[in-house]
Amino acid sequence: MTLVLGIETSCDETSAAVVANGRDVRSNLIATQYDLHAKYGGVVPEIASRAHIERLDGLIVAALDEAGTRAEEIDAIAVTHTPGLIGALLIGVTAAKTLAWAWDRPLVGVNHIHAHATSAAIDGPEEIWPAVALVVSGGHSSLFHVRDFDSIELMGRTVDDAAGEAFDKVAAILNLGYPGGPVVDRLARQGDAAKIAFPRTMLAAGSLDFSFSGLKTAVLYHVHGPGKTSGGLEKLVSGDVADICASFSAAVVDVLVAKTMLAAERAGVTRVVVGGGVAANSMLRERLTTACTKRGLDLVLTPPAYCTDNAAMIAAHGYQLLKRGRVSDLYLSATASG
């Protein structure tokens, strides 16, 4: 049995986990910082770094404790080293390097988006690859052709806002709080998804890239009036807000589903895997299920518990890299862009 300690500090969640053999999650503790950033409407990098410093040590001790594991039993340390907020990443990377040195155990640097792409494997089929993976989060919307845990090829990415960022910005326009995805998702279930024809930006024919900033602006002008950025919110009644949430969600989801289907066809795979915070979205899960069933594709959705940022996916992905000899040395650096 191989026990990996995972550490995640790339954005606004501090997380530590212990995972056995890449699949058996013994502990997965997450300290969210929503309360610290909510009043600013988004993540403030300095505040995030400071909170990681304050919380990480205690969280690692608690993760070992909950897993019933002693430090000597840990076989390797996996840490997110890219992409993310540089100050935030440095806290996790420094902690991981220190432990790897002090415990004399291998260190594995993990790409955060790759871990989102493979997070469905924690509870999914033993032989999960090859597949096309859609990663939709607050920072990324990407399509990958995954041949193996260490063979992940980018097929398309967002050229502006990420899908989750669009959810958060629309929630801010509607004054629904931060992070916006879960509340927009909840309200969308009570609204009419066909009520407002928001744009579906497909970019060039056959492109697998995404663009969501035009959609966000379309919502802004729908709420306040063409070319206006304020004054419209108070005129909306609660039914209007639900319809906007549903119609906006449908516009995002339609684009994500269409491009994922195209990517699967182009890669010649029969399986689609979905991860990242927005993979928790109920409309996305439903519409992907319908689209995959229609085309005879096998769909593996990341369980909601592993969709948003967590260290279990870092430990799980790190285990697979370790097995393939992809270990890092103590010169491992944090890099903001992945």
Ligand code: KG4
């Ligand atoms: O993966 P994640 O925790 O962080 C990044 O790596 O960016 O994703 C967070 C994002 C936020 O933008 C949040 O609003 C969005 O995921 N999100 C959702 C839902 N739950 C979280 N978006 C739509 N529907 C949801 N149910």
Ligand code: ZN
């Ligand atoms: Zn993430």
